[in-house]
Amino acid sequence: MPHPDPATVQALLGSHAVPCRRGVAGPRGIALPPFLDHHVHLHLVDESPLPAHGIAGVVDLGGDPLSFARRPHGGMPHVAYAGAFLTAAGGYPSGRSWAPSQTVREVTDPSTRPGVAGGATTAVDEQAECGASVIKIALNAQSGPVFDDALLAAIVRAAHGRGLPVVAHVQGDDTAERAIEAGLDALAHTPFTAILAPDLIERAAARQAWISTLAIHRDDPATHEIAVANLRAFAAAGGRVLYGTDLGNGDLPVGVNPDELAALREAGLDAASIVASLIDPWPDDSADGLSLLAGTSTFVPGGPPTDDDLTLWLALATVVPTEELIHDDL
Ligand SMILES: [Zn+2]
Numbered sequence: 001m002p003h004p005d006p007a008t009v010q011a012l013l014g015s016h017a018v019p020c021r022r023g024v025a026g027p028r029g030i031a032l033p034p035f036l037d038h039h040v041h042l043h044l045v046d047e048s049p050l051p052a053h054g055i056a057g058v059v060d061l062g063g064d065p066l067s068f069a070r071r072p073h074g075g076m077p078h079v080a081y082a083g084a085f086l087t088a089a090g091g092y093p094s095g096r097s098w099a100p101s102q103t104v105r106e107v108t109d110p111s112t113r114p115g116v117a118g119g120a121t122t123a124v125d126e127q128a129e130c131g132a133s134v135i136k137i138a139l140n141a142q143s144g145p146v147f148d149d150a151l152l153a154a155i156v157r158a159a160h161g162r163g164l165p166v167v168a169h170v171q172g173d174d175t176a177e178r179a180i181e182a183g184l185d186a187l188a189h190t191p192f193t194a195i196l197a198p199d200l201i202e203r204a205a206a207r208q209a210w211i212s213t214l215a216i217h218r219d220d221p222a223t224h225e226i227a228v229a230n231l232r233a234f235a236a237a238g239g240r241v242l243y244g245t246d247l248g249n250g251d252l253p254v255g256v257n258p259d260e261l262a263a264l265r266e267a268g269l270d271a272a273s274i275v276a277s278l279i280d281p282w283p284d285d286s287a288d289g290l291s292l293l294a295g296t297s298t299f300v301p302g303g304p305p306t307d308d309d310l311t312l313w314l315a316l317a318t319v320v321p322t323e324e325l326i327h328d329d330l
Helices: 006-013 064-069 120-129 151-161 174-183 198-206 221-236 258-266 271-280 310-314
Strands: 017-024 030-033 034-038 057-060 078-081 085-087 104-106 134-140 165-170 210-212 240-242 294-302 318-321 325-327
Touching: 006 017, 006 271, 017 294, 030 057, 030 165, 030 258, 030 271, 034 240, 064 078, 064 120, 085 120, 120 151, 134 174, 151 165, 165 174, 174 198, 198 221, 221 240, 240 271, 258 271, 258 310, 258 325
Parallel strands: 034 057, 057 078, 085 104, 085 134, 134 165, 210 240
Antiparallel strands: 017 030, 017 325, 030 294, 294 318
16 A cells, blocks of 8 residues: 555544554554544443444443442543433433433432432532533433423533533433523434424534434434434534444444444534544543543554545544554654
8 A cells, every 4th residue: 555645644534643554564554543432331331342443432421420430540441421310300211221220310409509319419419529520411301201490400500510511311392402501511412303493503503512323323214314414404503523322222333333433424524523523532621631541542554545435444443552653754
């Protein structure tokens, strides 16, 4: 393979992409920053194959906060987490077999005082003290009761007071609109129950990040079409798109998911935008971003890809120590 021109590679994949070789005599390919899956549930999967299949970091959006607090630091994949799902009394996902009681907290009191049973601040404090870097709430009107405005506002205030963003699972009725109006920072899934009005998309794009999770609808073409249309409009309006798969929800590949990448293409994202969605450090928006992943890179052998083989090529990604990669001269 001839050495690819670095300028061509960066025009296609973004300014972080660098042609390289893996080791002195190893294969040629492209170096990229570490990839993240921004929506997983580690208690439902064996995470060990993730790095070999391109995922260096994950964001767990619903699990047992104590199990994360006990997790040793410095492992691979790097794990950021929300801790438990916060939901209304009897709300989704309480009672689900995949959501044992230690993964759900019912918030029933908008109290901002700490230590109140069922209080908004109590629930946020618990996750924060277990090391959460984001708060996850459920607003699923298709599967039970959801928070009223007072509870929603109290949770957002408590989380923001601790410097934590809030991400919501929205499903049904006007839940996406409520999440946007309440100042939530992110949606855990591209909205998939209705096509959102253009002005609502504009407001979402101005203030939220959306985690894609398009491939979970692969067996339901009508729902898939709604989600793709919403993400296409959100991305076109300049919204921040985060790659995420909801790993743990059904049978999904443990690693970079070519179906998710293909659906992002369908939603109109170009190659550089797809790479940007994979390397976004959310929810760690601090200046040094993924400092815990310093020294870690993504290596994709071969390439640079053509438009047609982009998604399959990116799915060949693997996580490597940066020192293994010998960059071509720029
Ligand atoms: Zn999920």
